[in-house]
Amino acid sequence: MPAKSIKENYVLKNVMLADGSSADIQVVGDKISAIGSGLEAERQIDCSGLVALPGFVDLHTHLREPGFEQSETVLTGTQSAALGGFTAVHAMANTMPVADTAGVVEQVAALGTEAGYADVYPIGAVTVGLEGKQLAELGAMANSKAQVKVFSDDGKCVYDPVIMRRALEYVKTFGGVIAQHAQEPRLTDGAQMNEGAVSAELGLTGWPAVAEESIIARDVLLAEHVDSRLHICHLSTAGSVEIIRWAKARGIKVTAEVTPHHLLLTDELARTYDSVYKVNPPLRTQKDVEALRAGLIDGTIDIIATDHAPHPIEAKDCEWNAAAFGMLGLEIAASVAQEVLIESGKSSWTRLAEVLSKNPAAIAGDLEQGQELKAGAVANIVLIDPTTKRKVVADSASKSKNSPYVGLELPGAVRHTIYRGYFTVEDSKLAEVGNN
Amino acid sequence: MKNLLSAGQLSGAQAVEILDIAEGMADVNDREIKKLPTLRGKTVVNLFFEDSTRTRISFELAEKRLSADVINFTAKGSSVSKGESLKDTAQTLEAMGADAVVIRHSASGAANVLANSGWINGSIINAGDGTHEHPTQALLDAYTMRKRIHGSASMGKTLEGVKVAIVGDILHSRVARSNLLLLNTLGADVHFVAPPTLLPSDSSNFDAKLHYSLDEMLLKEQPDVVMMLRIQTERMNASFFPTEREYARYWGFNAQRLGQLKKSAILMHPGPMNRGLEIDAVSADSAQSTVLEQVANGVSVRMAVLYTLLSGERNANAS
CATH class of the missing domain: 2.30.40.10 (Urease, subunit C, domain 1)
Structure with missing residues (x-):
């Protein structure tokens, strides 16, 4: 280091x-x-x-390097992280090449060390090329110098239930966890924004809440069946919060994250057709925002993770359908957390430190992060x-x-x-x- | 008014004014010399990212009858398919000095993006954006209804109390969305009829009464206007309904249903029609059908829109 x-x-x-x-x-x-x-x-x-709080840990960052350096590099991404109070980030696997081999994850980790602004923990892909068909060499990534513990096909759902089951089982070998991007692909074919009253007006293809909730429901049951740890990325709906609450009450080993944008913004913003508001999963309704906030406060949702998703100007400077999904988040996460937990008068700085530092470090097994401030x-x-x-x-x-x-x-x-x-x-x- | 992006942006007074101007334009279209010098020296670009010969030639005719310089820019494939981006196209047209851009695009909101981007200063007219809106279609439909109902006494009239049933693929229809907004503004009573698969899952922001059964609606509501929507071929094999036959049976307009209409009621279709699917030949060619009037009225209404937007711009520049 x-x-x-x-x-x-x-x-x-x-x-x-x-x-x-x-x-x-x-x-x-x-x-x-x-x-x-x-x-x-x-x-x-x-x-x-x-x-003073323990340095923040982001479990969901897109650093874009290798492959998409016009959007972000490990250096600029970790600089952005540092400005947001983060001392560790977990770099998502959807790079080019995909982080599905020991070589790529070691490269990303080395770039993080060289940059020196935060610990960079690469997340390994669950399947080869994020294609959902064949498990990537999870053991090789776990045993590489990068010591990968978190695996995700984020951006794509591990849709095949058999592949998901095997992945959940297999990573127990080395204490890993699968972070699922919950999105039923058939129900979201061509989806552009939350399916609801606003999408009906705007004529944008809907991304229904059930497409997220049905996968989460399936996966918590799978996790229970094989007694594995499961992490759910970017919860975005009130129904997802309910399912996680149910699963936790049942003793299923599931953790869940919420992004700053899903805690603050709603699908009403799509009315502008400004694609800066286009994100996956999409911005939902005020009712969902309130359920996510309540879930974060009561412990149903374990962490805030940014899903920091940089895109170059040309990927957003176009019609909505053509624009890329994703938004920045690293430099804003702490403020959104403060808004939701502190300014609301409903929670505490202790909880803020849990959701931005202690819990993400625990989920990922980052031993030198998320520690209590003590000698x-x-x-x-x-x-x-x-x-x-x-x-x-x-x-x-x-x-x-x-x-x-x-x-x-x-x-x-x-x-x-x-x-x-x-x-x-x-x-x-x-x-x-x-x-x- | 600089742009026409949505039928919902028009106040009742503005909408009636456009329809009234269109009455005057219709008179021009009945003359031997069908031409006004109004837009002489103005450049209007028809920017079509999506095939639509009917809408394009309707606009083109309207522009030519107002003496505008007309450029047809057919940009097949948008940035989605790695062609030229909307931004580059818009900036190119701006550099060429377009006073107005009539845009048809497969992406909902494309006209809004063009108008709000700062890429282009000319007026933007939405000629259909994805499954969002088609405001000039709504205006020509309103004009057609008004003309049928009020005849030569149409000037100044709204559609207060007129009961309009729009039938078919509401979910994907820009015609339905624009008509809903404009008809409500003009005081009409809007009914949507469709199988549940072709209605939005949440229609709570739609100020319309929803019906699944066409026959029940016809019986119960006795509409003054029935507007049939086109079923796009891409819906046919995507399980929105079992078969074309079954769709035609329950939601298609036919001679038997025509017989149930009030004698004064009119039957509309924005075209192009799938004869035998959403409308049969007897209905389409009946005296109650306004299909061809809609086409003719489209030119007058689009002349009125161009006149309203571009003469407004001239006044603004002069002052």
């Missing part, structure tokens, strides 16, 4: 911890050496008014100014500009991000890191 040559030694003064208490945090090298009051070091950073922990820390209100601007570290949030006012700002002891973001600006 990357480390700066200079040995870090500093104190973050007067941070507010997730529980509301105040403390100083001392960092020596890549570890937290002490947490307490009155800590001193030659370098002291005044953090009064800032909330001896790896110094992955994000410091947030919770009082600030910011109007989102198009400017971003990402190579792409497809943010649906531009112009919205959102709470909070990431002030500093500390990755393995060193600053990747300082005063809301990217820091130069050792290898760049």
Whole structure:
């Protein structure tokens, strides 16, 4: 893992911890050496008014490299992640070539190490070429230098129930987990947006909620049958929340994620025909947004994951049907989480740290991420100014500009991000890191 | 008004005004010299990304009768099929100084994207976008209804209280969507009739009464207007209905159903018709059928739309 040559030694003064208490945090090298009051070091950073949380972990990031470097690279993607408070990202497998071999996942991991802005954990494809027909060499990826634990054909559903069953069983060999993109392909042929009252008006082909829910229902039952772990990507409907709630009550080992955009935006935005709002699964209704928020707060949904999906201008500067699916999310996730959990008055910073750091690290088995801020922990820390209100601007570290949030006012700002002891973001600006 | 993107953008007064102007244009179309100098020096581009000979020649005739310079740009295949992108095409037309672009595209919202993109400054007229809207069709249909109902006393009239049943593939029909919006604006009472497979799963934003059975609707509602929609060939083998025969049996218009209509009722079809599927020959060629009037009225209405948008632009530039 990357480390700066200079040995870090500093104190973050007067941070507010997730529980509301105040403390100083001392960092020596890549570890937290002490947490307490009155800590001193030659370098002291005044953090009064800032909330200190464990660095965020994104379980669902599209870094696009190799193959789609016009959209994003591992470097620009992890820089964007750092600005969003992330110290780890999981890079989805739908690159070119697909991350379905040990060689590709090792390459992505190496690019992450070289960039030095965050831990980059490659996600391996479940099937060869994401085609859903034949299992990829899951063991080889797990046993590679990249040590892949999470497998997903994201962007495509592992539709064949036999392939899904085998994948769920097989990854138990090395403690892996399958992250399913739940989308029944026949029910979503040509789908453009949520199927509902708005799609009826707009004449855009509908993506019905049942296409997601039927796959989730099938897969939680499969996971129960073979006693395997299952993770569901980007829950988007109220019905999906209900199914996950039922499955968890039944003791099925399922976890679920929700994206910032599904927590905030609805299909009403499609009325503009502005394809910046085109995403898969699509933006749903206000009722779905409310169910997803409730599920996140009550623990049914385990994590927020960004599904950060950069696309070049030409992929969005066109008619809706021709546009690519996906939107940016890394630099906005913390603000959306704050809006949903803190500004609503319904939850806590502790929960925010769980859904953005502790839980995703646990699902993926990232041992050096998502740790509680305490002496001896790896110094992955994000410091947030919770009082600030910011109007989102198009400017971003990402190579792409497809943010649906531009112009919205959102709470909070990431002030500093500390990755393995060193600053990747300082005063809301990217820091130069050792290898760049 | 700069663009005509949706039938829903028109107020009742604006819609009636366009229909009234179309009355005047119809008079021109009855003259020996069917030409007005109104758009002399204006360039109108018919930008067709989708085949539609009927709509294109209707617009072309309307443009020529108003003395516009007309360019037909047929861009088969959009950026979807890796052809030239909508953006590049639009910017090309802008560079050539198009005053108006009449666009037909297979993607819903393509006209909206063109109008809101900043790629082009001319007026945009939506000549059919995917399964979304076809506002000039709705205007010509409203004109046709008004003319049949009010005859020479049509000027200034709305469609208040007129009961219109639209039958067929509502789910995929831009004609149905535009008609729904315009007819409601003009005070008509709209009924949709279709098998459940050809209705949106959630029609709650549609201000229309829904019926599955054509016969029950005809009996119960006694509509003033029945508008049959075309069944596209791509629906025929996609399990929207079992067979063409069964569709024709339950949702096709035929002589027997024609007999159930009020004598004053009219039967419409936007064309092209699948004779024997959604409409039989006896009905299509009956005195109650307005199919050919719709075609003729289409030219007058499109002249009125072009006049409204482009003379408005001239006034704006002058002031």
